[in-house]
Amino acid sequence: MARSSQTDMAVLGALSIEPMTGYALREAIRDVLGHFWNESFGQIYPALADLERHGFVRRDGSVKRGSSTYALTPSGARRLRELLTQPIQAVPARNGLLLRLFFGRTLGVEACRALTTNAKADAQQRLRQFDDLDAEIAGEPQHADDAPFWQLTISAGRHHAHAVIAWADECLAALDHIELSRREHPQ
Amino acid sequence: MARSSQTDMAVLGALSIEPMTGYALREAIRDVLGHFWNESFGQIYPALADLERHGFVRRDGSVKRGSSTYALTPSGARRLRELLTQPIQAVPARNGLLLRLFFGRTLGVEACRALTTNAKADAQQRLRQFDDLDAEIAGEPQHADDAPFWQLTISAGRHHAHAVIAWADECLAALDHIELSRREHPQ
């Protein structure tokens, strides 16, 4: 029970899509869930070992020597459904960008502008990555049943990125305005 | 050096606006920075003690017995500027809602709809809280120099909330569509 059930959820969920090795699991979580979920390397193997002891996953005889594929067992599938219905535990917010902007008077308008411009560029890059992800999913007909749900998460990412871009533009305009009114009424 | 500089940033930043007690600091961080920053109770006092040892804050003679007001020293102000210019350290993403939707095939369409509806309601409530915050800031003329920066963070919160609402509507429509096509092509 030590490990957070959140990690178990991600691991069991990934294995519910297809069996894979711990290594592949790590990559799948990084690449596919990456934009809304993170699982650190050191969590995955202990979690797998734990889940195996509980009979939620089973390691298939090593196809290649040195590697073994993990697959969900029927009780593992039940466990996953159980975890998925648990209440969402909110992560405490920690937005370093907004914290800096909040103290913008001390940080200075110019630095605020740089941070905002950066955030906008990041959001634009994420938008491009979503296009790639879309294409990748479209090219996997075996996951047709899952794909519509995956699209929901991509859509969320897009909406969020667009919001950041719109806010950044508004923010940059506001920063110009702050600078101007500073020149008119210097301290 | 043990404590993360992020906590120091929040504490020094808050004291840069006005001197206050540790208790008031805690409340200020919860109420004002709350929508984009979190500092747990157990961090604030140790951080203050640390900052005092380094000479970045000074505790004013207790106005009332048992309490003491912390104020930023000149070197503390310098330290704050130094911290603010440090690179933003990204927090690993952990969005429990999107994780559940991603595994929506296992969770079920109905549960996905409930989660989405919930998320939308939360966003709408946050919008109302931003209105309150706006009014609060407008009623404090002594912070006129800071207010424009504070507005930037509120605006970010609003943009984000609007994005969640728009996405949720789209998401609910998509879930209806998934349900319909399931009935037409059952497994």
Next chain:
DNA sequence: GCCCGCATGTAACTGGTTACATGATTGT
């Protein structure tokens, strides 16, 4: 006289990250 809110702290725990250690397979 008692309860509530202000105020200050500490200690234990837990979840998570990083870095380290190791070896097999595959392609060049």
Next chain:
DNA sequence: ACAATCATGTAACCAGTTACATGCGGGC
């Protein structure tokens, strides 16, 4: 043969949360 990548794990560390412990002052 050698490098890169696949693969599996462990151990130490760190950040952050929770719960606990304590006491003052003011209002009812």
